[in-house]
Amino acid sequence: MADLPAVVITGASTGIGAACALRLARDGFHVFAGVRKPEDGERLLQGTQGRLQWILLDVTDPATLARAADTVSSAQGGHGLAGLVNSAGIAVGGALEYLSAERLRHQLEVNVVGLHAVTQTFIPLIRQARGRIVHIGSIAGRIASPFTGAYAASKHAVEALTDALRLELAPEGIQVSVIEPGQIRTPIWEKGLREFSSLTSQIPPDGMLRYGGRLRALHYILERARTRSTPPEAVADAVLHALGSPVPRTRYVVGGDARVRLWLARLLPDRAMDAIVLRALDKLERRVS
Numbered sequence: 001m002a003d004l005p006a007v008v009i010t011g012a013s014t015g016i017g018a019a020c021a022l023r024l025a026r027d028g029f030h031v032f033a034g035v036r037k038p039e040d041g042e043r044l045l046q047g048t049q050g051r052l053q054w055i056l057l058d059v060t061d062p063a064t065l066a067r068a069a070d071t072v073s074s075a076q077g078g079h080g081l082a083g084l085v086n087s088a089g090i091a092v093g094g095a096l097e098y099l100s101a102e103r104l105r106h107q108l109e110v111n112v113v114g115l116h117a118v119t120q121t122f123i124p125l126i127r128q129a130r131g132r133i134v135h136i137g138s139i140a141g142r143i144a145s146p147f148t149g150a151y152a153a154s155k156h157a158v159e160a161l162t163d164a165l166r167l168e169l170a171p172e173g174i175q176v177s178v179i180e181p182g183q184i185r186t187p188i189w190e191k192g193l194r195e196f197s198s199l200t201s202q203i204p205p206d207g208m209l210r211y212g213g214r215l216r217a218l219h220y221i222l223e224r225a226r227t228r229s230t231p232p233e234a235v236a237d238a239v240l241h242a243l244g245s246p247v248p249r250t251r252y253v254v255g256g257d258a259r260v261r262l263w264l265a266r267l268l269p270d271r272a273m274d275a276i277v278l279r280a281l282d283k284l285e286r287r288v289s
Contacts, residue, residue, distance in 0.1 A: 004030040004051065005129075006081050007243065008072060010059055010118055011088030013040035015186030016136055019232035020085055020239050025051040027240060032072050034059075034088065059088045059114030069121045080128025083243045086115045087136040092150040093218070094199040095211050104150050111154035116161060123169075130173050134242045135162050136235070137178040139258035143265050145277065147211075147218050166250060177242040178251055182258030183229035217284035230255040 007024055011017035012033035021033040025048040034057030035041040041054025053075070057068045072081070092099070092107040119133060126133060140148060141155030159178060166176035200208065200215060208215075238252040253259050265273055 004028060005083070006030045006032065006072075006076055006079070007083035007085060007131075008032045008034065008055075008068075008081060008118075008122055009085040009087055010034040010057055010115075011086075011136075012044065012054070013037065015087075016181070016184060016232045016235045017085075017087035018044060019236045020087060021052060022048065023233065023236035023240060024083075024085075024243070025049070029082065029243075032068075032075075034068060057088075057118075059118050060109055062117070065117060065121055069125075072122070073125060076125065078128065080131060081122060081125040082129055082131045083134065084119065084122045084126055084131065085134045085136065085239055085243075086118055088114060088118075089136065089154075091148070093147055094150075095147060095203065095207065095215070096149045098203050098207055099150055100202075104153075107150040107154050108157070111151075112157045112161070115158060119161075119165070126174060127172065132175045132177070132243050132248065133165065133169075134239050135176075135178045136239075137162070137180050139180050139182050139253065139255075139261055141178075141180060143261050143273075146214065146281070162250075175242075175248050176250075177248050179235055179238050179242070180251055180253045180258060180262075181230065181235050182253075182255030182261065184235060184255065185227070185229045185231050213285040213289060214281050216288050217281050220284055220288045230257075 005028070007029050009017055009021045009024070009031060012021040013035045021031050021044055025031045029051065031048070031052045033041060033044050033052055033054045035044070035054050036056065036058055038056070044052055044054055055068045055071050056064055058064045089111045090107065092103050115135060125131075135158050137158040138151075138155040140152040141159040144152035162176055162178040169176060200212070203211060235254050238254050242248045242252060253262055264276070268276075
């Protein structure tokens with residue numbers, strides 16, 4: 001498949017990564033889909049007409065990353081990569097007052113340090129084909145919300161890494177873009193709901209007096225997001241444009257909620273935005289109490 005433009009996608013087991021892998025395979029790319037378990041990779045193979053090859057890839061494990069790079073390099077035989085899509089990521093939630101340093105480090109290790117490690121590893125192959133790099137960020141990388149501070153911090157870092165890398169690689173003609181989705185219909189919401197009881201159990205009684213109502217409002221938001229958010233295929237569309245357009249955008253905002261939040265943030269001062277968010281949480285808190 002070295003005659004097809006090749007792309008590596010991390011976090012392809014589910015959600016956005018899986019949607020991107022399947023879409024790019026259908027649109028003529030040879031996809032190296034990074035997964036953490038073989039069964040996830042085998043599930044992806046269906047309907048890809050031999051254009052998808054799964055590779056074991058844990059962005060926090062240098063050994064699996066090195067093996068994945070060797071596999072891709074050998075398969076490409078000097079043809080390089082047309083694209084790298086950094087999609088692997090996790091979301092750690094909770095009140096920052098009670099967020100442990102260990103959980104914060106884990107959030108940053110996956111979403112920031114892991115993304116950087118993958119990018120460093122595959123840049124030589126990107127350079128061979130003058131390919132492109134796409135980071136899956138989030139609208140949270142521009143606008144933080146209560147109880148998602150660790151996740152938002154990681155996505156703010158992704159924005160900074162994208163901007164710096166875009167400037168550093170521009171003289172070589174290598175394009176770098178970031179995708180900024182809002183609420184996307186992926187398993188991350190189910191994971192968030194499963195972790196909710198664990199998060200609340202770590203907060204002492206006096207903390208629950210302060211935060212309990214708003215955390216219940218967050219639980220309600222997570223429940224609705226499972227069925228009312230934007231499908232991951234919308235992100236795949238943006239990734240396809242970033243990889244194939246003659247003039248790709250530096251940023252792609254995906255989802256109506258993300259566009260509204262960004263518009264409001266540009267229009268209103270911080271205090272006004274804070275008031276809107278707090279009023280909405282207060283309304284939800286009364287509704288679910």
